[in-house]
Amino acid sequence: MGIKNLSRRHLLKATMAASAAAFTSFPYIRSASSAGKLAVGTVDHWIPGNNAVLKEICEQWGANNGVEVTVDFITVIGNKLLLTAQAEARAKIGHDVYVMGNWMPSMFRHRLEPVNDVVADIIEEYGPLAEYATDAAYLDGVWLGSPAPTSSINFPSLSRLDLFQQYAEIDLRKFFPGNSNRDLVLVDSWDYELFLTAAKKLHIAGHPFGASLSGGGTDSNNWLAAVFTAYGASIINEDGEISVNSDEVRTVLEYLSRLTQFMPESVYAWDNASNNRWIISGRGSSTCNPPSAWAVAKRDNPAVAELLWHHDNPRGPMGRFRCVNPTFWSIWDFSQNIPAAKDLLRYVAQKDVVDKMVLASQGFDIPTINSHYQDNDYWANAEPPKGVLYNYPVRGDEKEIIAGYPAPPEFASQIYAQTLLPNLVARVTQGGESFDDAIAWAENEAELVSRG
Numbered sequence: 001m002g003i004k005n006l007s008r009r010h011l012l013k014a015t016m017a018a019s020a021a022a023f024t025s026f027p028y029i030r031s032a033s034s035a036g037k038l039a040v041g042t043v044d045h046w047i048p049g050n051n052a053v054l055k056e057i058c059e060q061w062g063a064n065n066g067v068e069v070t071v072d073f074i075t076v077i078g079n080k081l082l083l084t085a086q087a088e089a090r091a092k093i094g095h096d097v098y099v100m101g102n103w104m105p106s107m108f109r110h111r112l113e114p115v116n117d118v119v120a121d122i123i124e125e126y127g128p129l130a131e132y133a134t135d136a137a138y139l140d141g142v143w144l145g146s147p148a149p150t151s152s153i154n155f156p157s158l159s160r161l162d163l164f165q166q167y168a169e170i171d172l173r174k175f176f177p178g179n180s181n182r183d184l185v186l187v188d189s190w191d192y193e194l195f196l197t198a199a200k201k202l203h204i205a206g207h208p209f210g211a212s213l214s215g216g217g218t219d220s221n222n223w224l225a226a227v228f229t230a231y232g233a234s235i236i237n238e239d240g241e242i243s244v245n246s247d248e249v250r251t252v253l254e255y256l257s258r259l260t261q262f263m264p265e266s267v268y269a270w271d272n273a274s275n276n277r278w279i280i281s282g283r284g285s286s287t288c289n290p291p292s293a294w295a296v297a298k299r300d301n302p303a304v305a306e307l308l309w310h311h312d313n314p315r316g317p318m319g320r321f322r323c324v325n326p327t328f329w330s331i332w333d334f335s336q337n338i339p340a341a342k343d344l345l346r347y348v349a350q351k352d353v354v355d356k357m358v359l360a361s362q363g364f365d366i367p368t369i370n371s372h373y374q375d376n377d378y379w380a381n382a383e384p385p386k387g388v389l390y391n392y393p394v395r396g397d398e399k400e401i402i403a404g405y406p407a408p409p410e411f412a413s414q415i416y417a418q419t420l421l422p423n424l425v426a427r428v429t430q431g432g433e434s435f436d437d438a439i440a441w442a443e444n445e446a447e448l449v450s451r452g
Helices: 008-025 050-065 077-091 116-126 131-137 161-167 184-189 192-204 219-230 247-262 265-269 274-280 292-300 338-348 351-360 370-374 409-417 420-429 435-450
Strands: 037-043 068-074 097-101 153-155 157-160 286-288 308-311 319-325 327-331 399-401
Touching: 037 050, 037 077, 037 327, 037 338, 050 068, 050 338, 050 351, 068 077, 077 097, 097 338, 116 338, 131 327, 131 399, 153 219, 157 161, 161 192, 192 247, 192 286, 219 247, 219 286, 219 319, 219 399, 219 420, 247 420, 247 435, 265 274, 274 286, 274 292, 292 308, 327 338, 338 351, 351 370, 409 420, 409 435, 420 435
Parallel strands: 037 068, 037 097, 319 399
Antiparallel strands: 097 327, 153 319, 157 286, 157 308
């Protein structure tokens, strides 16, 4: 996808070269002393207290540099983050710095200021970004976003230890311990068929697996994309060709037709907060989500929090996959204070800042700068129970992807934004359509996407 054949060394050279060219054409003095104002629009974080820490960091940077910084926190519920970005891009007025999650840099590339110089400085100081970050934000040789200090996440499985042990006879801590001592035979056995067997037993016990199948939220994209990719199924392939009419897609639809029998009927109306409520209520046995449910359960239902465990997703015929939501801070090209905005992007990428945000997010955030999470032991030490977050950073053979994979960014962004995967699945599992009819619908939607 994108630059998959470009080595890290070549990527860094290309980024540095583009940065040098930008300096030659437009001399840039790395200083925020020009003062003025700077408005930041970013994610209204799921973890209580996170927003206050980020606001203080940005405002303190502003005070130290003579810049009046305001930070607005925008909810992801109801696609408000995307809708706000669309409104600002059209009007050419709004925030100076705006959060761009997943494929959004591709969607707004015509309105974003290149930040090659910023990212080159970050890479030179801290080393490479995660591969999926380059897939999403390094487009046609231009960085259109810089690593955000918070809100980059991934989607592992999150399960109740006691319920899996009691009803499915699976000790998840033996499969995925809170340390590096994994039994690879057990890990390899954790596939989608074993998970289906467990889901049936948990459903019978009154504690079903729950994950959104709604087109109204984005969480549905993330767990379904991991399943589809594990079976080699896609809507549009890496060459930009429509690929949904395939045996692989039919196999996934057959599998999900079985799995959804053991899920709550309400999942077709779930939003991005529903799986949290499902787990915290005590009814849910498993979902696919970052540690927000665990963090809120610590406050609202500690007895549940003490029984939760994050672990790898099941394996399919093509391997084991985990979806990520990388988050970037981008600069609108209509910003009135681009030099100060670039300085802020450099500052919030510093390790001490990111470490503060990992702490404030209670481990919810996974930095897109590799060294920032490799050198942080927060996840290994988090509790209760001890080890609950150890497997939140990928520890095994899961490949990290963004929902929409393996399509090129301009297509993947629309597959994601239009929630084509959950809509396809729901047409079969809720609507009762045949595989062929649902696939024909998806082909038509993919054709519209490919035409732009």
